[in-house]
Structure formats: C-alpha cells, structure tokens
Amino acid sequence: MAHDHGLDEEKAREVPIWRESTRFTHRERLVMEYAEAMSLTPPAVTDELSDELLAELGAPALLELAAKVGYLNATARSNIALGIHSDGFADACGLAPLATRGETRVTSPA
Numbered sequence: 001m002a003h004d005h006g007l008d009e010e011k012a013r014e015v016p017i018w019r020e021s022t023r024f025t026h027r028e029r030l031v032m033e034y035a036e037a038m039s040l041t042p043p044a045v046t047d048e049l050s051d052e053l054l055a056e057l058g059a060p061a062l063l064e065l066a067a068k069v070g071y072l073n074a075t076a077r078s079n080i081a082l083g084i085h086s087d088g089f090a091d092a093c094g095l096a097p098l099a100t101r102g103e104t105r106v107t108s109p110a
Contacts, residue, residue, distance in 0.1 A: 017099045027056055031065060038069045 002012035014021040018032045030053050037044045053062050079085075 014099045017101055020101070021099070030056060034065065035069045038066065039073055 001007075002009045008023075011023045014023050015032070018024055018029065024032070030049070034045060034049055034053055037046070037049060050062070053065070057065070
C-alpha cells in the first residue's frame with residue numbers, strides 16, 4: 001500500500017518498531033502512541049496524550065483519528081470473532097519482512 005501511494009516503503013516497514021526507529025516525527029509518534037493506547041483493552045489513552053494531540057492536530061483531526069482507530073479495532077475484532085484470517089498477500093508481494101522489536105536500524109529522521 002505504501003508503494004502504491006508513493007510513500008516511503010522503508011519507513012512504513014518500521015511501524016512495528018516505531019518507538020526505536022529514528023524515521024518518525026514527534027507528531028507521527030504521538031499518533032501511533034494514541035492508536036496503540038486506544039487499542040488496548042481497556043483503552044489507556046491519557047488526558048495528557050489527548051491534550052497534546054489536540055494541540056498538535058486540532059479538534060477535527062483528533063476526532064478523525066479516534067474514529068478511524070475505533071473503526072479499525074471494531075473490524076479487526078469482528079474478523080477474529082468470525083474466524084476470518086489473513087489471505088496471505090504479504091507472503092507473495094516480494095517485500096522484505098517488517099522490522100521487529102529488538103532489531104535496530106540506523107536511519108535519518110524524517
């Protein structure tokens with residue numbers, strides 16, 4: 001998807017290690033922290049994180065982020081409950097494996 005939309009594929013591959021990667025901006029890190037906190041059971045979004053994102057993104061973008069994360073969580077949970085699994089497209093696309101925790105890459109900040 002990153003390739004099809006002209007995005008930085010190497011950066012996209014480092015999403016699983018966003019905390020350790022040097023490729024992400026402060027704003028991108030806040031968004032990923034929010035998405036991760038919102039996806040926990042129970043959700044763990046703090047007032048401080050929400051306030052920082054509100055100041056960084058503005059109310060319309062924060063609302064859109066919350067709606068998108070909520071929607072994706074609902075669809076993922078529904079798929080799991082219904083026994084719907086991956087079709088394995090990633091196995092056939094020819095891309096290098098995603099970065100994993102414990103793997104360190106030396107890169108320049110985006």
